[in-house]
Amino acid sequence: MQFKTLDPLLHSQLRLAIMSLLISVESAEFVYIKEQTAATAGNLSVQLDKLSTAGYIKVTKAFEGKKPKTTCKITAKGVNAFETYVKDLQQYLKP
Amino acid sequence: MQFKTLDPLLHSQLRLAIMSLLISVESAEFVYIKEQTAATAGNLSVQLDKLSTAGYIKVTKAFEGKKPKTTCKITAKGVNAFETYVKDLQQYLKP
DNA sequence: TAAACTAGTTTATATTATAAACCAAATATA
DNA sequence: TATATTTGGTTTATAATATAAACTAGTTTA
Numbered sequence: 001m002q003f004k005t006l007d008p009l010l011h012s013q014l015r016l017a018i019m020s021l022l023i024s025v026e027s028a029e030f031v032y033i034k035e036q037t038a039a040t041a042g043n044l045s046v047q048l049d050k051l052s053t054a055g056y057i058k059v060t061k062a063f064e065g066k067k068p069k070t071t072c073k074i075t076a077k078g079v080n081a082f083e084t085y086v087k088d089l090q091q092y093l094k095p
Numbered sequence: 096m097q098f099k100t101l102d103p104l105l106h107s108q109l110r111l112a113i114m115s116l117l118i119s120v121e122s123a124e125f126v127y128i129k130e131q132t133a134a135t136a137g138n139l140s141v142q143l144d145k146l147s148t149a150g151y152i153k154v155t156k157a158f159e160g161k162k163p164k165t166t167c168k169i170t171a172k173g174v175n176a177f178e179t180y181v182k183d184l185q186q187y188l189k190p
Numbered sequence: 191t192a193a194a195c196t197a198g199t200t201t202a203t204a205t206t207a208t209a210a211a212c213c214a215a216a217t218a219t220a
Numbered sequence: 221t222a223t224a225t226t227t228g229g230t231t232t233a234t235a236a237t238a239t240a241a242a243c244t245a246g247t248t249t250a
Contacts, residue, residue: 006108011108036097041229043207046230092111093181137242138238141200144199161248163198
């Protein structure tokens with residue numbers, strides 16, 4: 001087969017957008033990611049969980065004053081997975 | 096939102112592989128696509144139908160001697176959709 | 191003539207994505 | 221000061237999707 005299997009965790013529009021955001025910043029908050037991706041809170045929550053479970057991102061829950069604040073940060077594993085995904089995908093894009 | 100919606104018809108590994116193949120050849124037969132993509136016949140049949148219904152490819156059924164022969168060819172609409180998809184996707188890949 | 195192969199299609203199932211419904215606390219409003 | 225609304229999420233139900241298994245129809249081979 002000439003086509004490599006694409007990491008199914010990354011081959012999802014919302015999760016890819018999340019990773020795309022996180023790869024270029026130190027960290028990002030739930031609310032910011034929600035705004036940037038235009039995702040619903042529920043959907044975002046689920047997808048962050050999946051990325052977190054896979055070890056692609058680290059999610060930290062804290063309080064800012066009295067408000068909860070969820071911060072996300074890409075991990076080394078996540079950076080790696082993202083780069084591999086992009087490389088694998090190139091095969092499909094320029095035949 | 097900074098992220099464009101990716102054409103869901105193309106944001107699927109198998110269908111993207113099919114389109115990637117078809118964009119660089121005049122036409123291709125069912126069996127050849129099946130080999131190149133390592134898809135099962137059933138899955139391939141379903142995905143070709145979807146691409147065909149969307150007008151992204153044209154599927155022609157004929158006989159070669161006594162054997163059925165299904166030939167697929169990308170359409171102008173398909174080429175366009177593929178190019179748009181690739182362009183939209185770039186946004187996610189190089190942040 | 192029966193078994194196995196070719197070239198598919200149809201259908202059932204598993205997976206995934208997504209939004210709707212929900213929750214707890216804080217803040218605004220009447 | 222009740223009560224409504226907003227904020228920042230999570231949980232759960234449902235819709236959509238991908239995929240393989242089962243099937244069909246005809247052909248070749250043993």
